[in-house]
Amino acid sequence: MTLLEAPAAPERPRAKNEGQLERATERRNRRTYLALLLPGLLGLLVSFVFPLAYMVRMSFNQGSPDGVIVETFTLDTYIQPLTDPYYWKVTLDTFQMGVTVGVLCVLVSYPVALFLARSTSKYRGLLIAIAIAPLLTSAVVRTYGWMVILGTNGLVNSSLTGLGLIDTPLKLTNNMAGVTIGLVEIFMPYAILAMISGFGRLSPQLEEAAGSLGASKFKVFTRVTLPLCLPGLLTAFLLVFVLSISTFITPRLLGGGSVQVLATEIYDQTTGLLNWPFAAALSVILLVLFGLIIAVYQRLTRKIGG
């Protein structure tokens, strides 16, 4: 009896210990991951959450031309841009620029992405790297490059006048045309990247199959290749669109003050007019536009991924 009971006796405390041990491990795990996460969370709180929250609060304050901010809670800062035709025009111009740049960027990026997605060359990796490497170069430098190409004495105008094709230089900078050309090129790497990831279902076998069943080259492209690419093209368009409507450097430099979009307007409201609450309200409006499109974009990418 006692012999039989003996082994059972240590059983209970051990089980209890195990439970404690588990809970202790869990507690220690909890402490560990909290300790690991905390610095990063604090960092983002200070550098990301606080500035945005403060800006939203600021957008309900009253600004004045001399830069004095009146602490209050008003919607005037929103009513003005939403009722003033000037700001409607700026917002519409911004949208239009986004759509134009998005469409053109998709058009010029598609052949490159298609080429890279199909390529079996041993240099494919290198070619992909070259196509997306400009992402890591300064936007200021690339915009400067476009000013050199498009300027009054730039590459394009010098070549055309040199060839005797035109007498007076074309106006390609300090206007929307220049900004559009610059932005199309600057966002190409993003578009190519989005497309290569979005062309997952594209396979040469499907195209070959369609071809061997008698479809013409054109038909293979319009009935097989293009439909398979469509999700990738759409995500690339949305990505470039949101990047375009919020970009500042290129409209500022290539627009030379005569292209007004939301981003340049925000800058002018702060540095020139010192109307901080108004700039904050414009930013919130931009943010809302941006958020809506990002939501659509993420829903689309999830659909494509799933």
Next chain:
Amino acid sequence: MSEAKVFKPRFNPAKPAFGLLVFLLYLFLLAPLLIVFVVSFAANQYLSFPPEGFTLKWYGMLPQEGTFMEGMKVSLIVAVIVTLIVLALGVPAALALDRFEFKAKAAVQSFFLSPLLIPSIVLALGMVLLFGPLKLTNTYAGIVIGHVAITIPFVIRTTLMSLATTDTSCEAAARILGAGSWTVFRRVTLPIIQPGVIAGGVIAFIVSFDEAVISLFVAESGLPTLPVQVLRYVENSADAAVAALSVILILISLAVVVVVERVMGLRKALR
């Protein structure tokens, strides 16, 4: 008839045409970078085409350009500090996100990546509004804090990618063999995630080094970084002096590209 059609080696004019199109589009994509190279070596006194001879004088002028050298100093200091800080903040966070299970994990991960979804002009305005009363505008601290938000997602992403491709058995083995948590991290985990940490670090460096909008808002008047100096210079005069500087900036970017491509692949890191 049909047999002949199959076996006849056909010349397809679409193929070279498509190749040419892709080549021209690559040229378009690289045009602003290539043109800056050409202009930086051109002897033309003013910006014009075609280049009239070869010169290194624009490069020789750089050390005497006080604003550029000052901007370079500010940008280097900021980028180095930002890189160290975001690695210290981001690598542990990525570790927690991959190696532990907890509620709201997906939400925390999205939060860490979310600064990339906010237009930098909006972030920059928020920062200057908040930093003004705190006396952080025109200080190194202000620019560094501003850059932490936009660089941390890259470090988290590249580190997570390195973590995801490895399994935890090595760490478990080390722990069973008696290694402490710190030893396991240093001797096992760190070597595993090293590519992600390096890639994240150099991307953070170049993003901070090239960042212009936040720096412009937070420290335009008092502590202009190099991109802000270039921006101002280009706004007033688009001459060739800034081309030589641009080439140097491009070469720094190129070095980063090569490192990232080597350690984990550019496409994977920037996805």
